Amino acid sequence: MRMTSLFVLLAVGVSGSRAVAGDPSELGAYIFYVESGWNSHEEDARADALEHVRAHLMVHLQAQKPPIRSIPSIERIEREFATKELPTRSEWFPSPINDKMFKVDLRGEITPEQIRELRSIDRMWWLARMGGIGLTLMVVLVLFFRLDDWAKGRITHWLGLGAAAILMTTALVLTLI
């Protein structure tokens, strides 16, 4: 995940946008400013700035203890985490561009409540995985006992092996997701 965030930062950096500042507020919120690179359309510049907010958030969340893996979507970032306090800047770029270019500045803010919520989402995913493993264990146990009774103990060892294989596979798959 850390590699992904570095990659995103690198990608954003290529487009020319950068973080301007990052400070905790008095209420414990983490505030930062970003600006997009120069884009030929205002929407592109805005999307670029939002990507940068997202990347900045990702790094900030990864730095939490314990690290938070849940990253809000661009739509949610636009709705809840980013505000546009300054008007869009535009400039005429001479040849060879010969076009009007736009740059968007955004203010990003994430509060402790939002961090807790994202951490809670993380934990829900973890619980879902553990619950999946637990449910598989229960189902496998029930099937094992039923089949063993049905077979009158003739294939207990094979059933045990099968149950262990199913459990291990499920645990592996759910852990890797």
Place this chain on the structure above:
Amino acid sequence: MKFTFRSGTKPLEGFTLKRGVGQGGFGEVYLAISDFGKEVALKLLHKHAEIELRGVEPCLNIKHPNLLHLYDLRKDSRGNYWLVMEYILGDSLAGVLTREGRGLPESMVREWFLALARAVNHLHDHGIVHRDLKPANIFIEHGQLKVGDYGLCKTLSDSKAGNTANIGTVHYMAPEISRGDYNKQIDVYACGIILYEMLTGKPPFDGESVGEILMKHLTEVPDLAHIPDAYREIVRRALDKNPVRRYPGMLEMAQEIEALDRPKPVIMPMTLPGDTPIQSPVYVRQELAATIYRSPSSSTSSSPSRSVPQIPTSIPLTMREKVSEIAGSLALVPVFALATTLIFAGLKRSQNPLELSHVYFLTLVLCGSVLIPAKFWKPRQSGFILRRMTMTLMGGLIGAFAFWMHGWTPQPSIGHASESWWNIAGVAPEGRAEFAGYVLYFAFAMGLVSWWKIPTRERAERFTLFPIIVAVFVGVPWMVVWRLETPPAMVLGSLAAMACIVQIVSPWQPIVKAVPPRKLRLTNKHTPVPQESLSETATH
């Protein structure tokens, strides 16, 4: 328990083992099924087989309705001896006494003890001393008492033999056993101990070591203060240290109990020595009615508030069956938790997946914390306070889990000395009220109600709304007190959902409250029932 043979094997020709059901000093007992579908108990005599064989042989042709039937003694291809016995679908008297804790109602003691006396008397009449009479060897099947485990049975002619090792159960050992004296008086003594235990719930002599108990048998006078007046003299005489001063036989002891002046639900004449009662449908009906009929007037004044124990109808589950059952219940919980979460979403008109996830997982954890103890805690067993404390502690942990689920995380902080315990818990200052709310709420909710009783197999109804109402009743005051931003509806909803789900997913076996026919009940109140009328009722 580790058994020599696993289920499905056929170590003895003609029988397939279903499972191991017990282990004793003389071997292993299995539930088995014959090739033609007859369920039997097979006892493998691999330890002390010679002693066992000597005891079993004279018992093979003994028939009595209150004695567990021994069908045959067989030898397998490996030379092991197997005792083929009747399989009892019921609990042992020890199990019943453990559940009741404080003894049984006198009317039930009287009926069961008379049945025990009949069985032991029948053995004595055939020259056999049981030598290992104890509640664990007495079984109750459909209300009928049966004496089992003939492993230590011994003919009277051998009773002075020198090979009588100290085998048997120390709580029921007569003092003269220490001198190697094994006549039928030791059975009278053991029956006296059992009578004492049936009346009070515990044996008269207990201790921390075998030696201590044996010494008490030899020297100490039993405390009869808790024995009902009518039985006190009978128990005192049966437990006399001197076998000569005890009842000469079970018949005399039973006659004194029969002669006790109390309402008699059904007259069951004691059989004369040598007279084997025939188990006719009328007899069975008569005895079953006598066992199950408990009119309020028939209970004695010494224990007016004691409830009538239910007739054990279920087979005690093995650990494997318990695990299988709990796994089945837990496998169903996620499905029903999803359903209740959707109902919660509909009622609260919530579309917030995070909130619904919290409800879902909280419900899962609550269900697990109730279902697992319920399966392993026997109903009506002692240790009530300990169970409450355990559930309260578990509730506190669930509260901490709910707090954790909401994204709070321990944060080491440097605080004042007065805040040190908060620092240990790692709860940030802004989350302390919420933490306390969750922990106290769930500790209170889980500790206040006996949740573990709800999903027991033998409950009155398959599903009842009562626990859900209780959950709401417990939760509402906290919703008023707990003025926090966190949604109390979530925790309340989870508790109510748990109360509902644990009932749905738990197997249910209706309690058999057999009541004699109206005609029988009416006749019982006044007079002994003539055989004709019993025959008539039995045919209806």
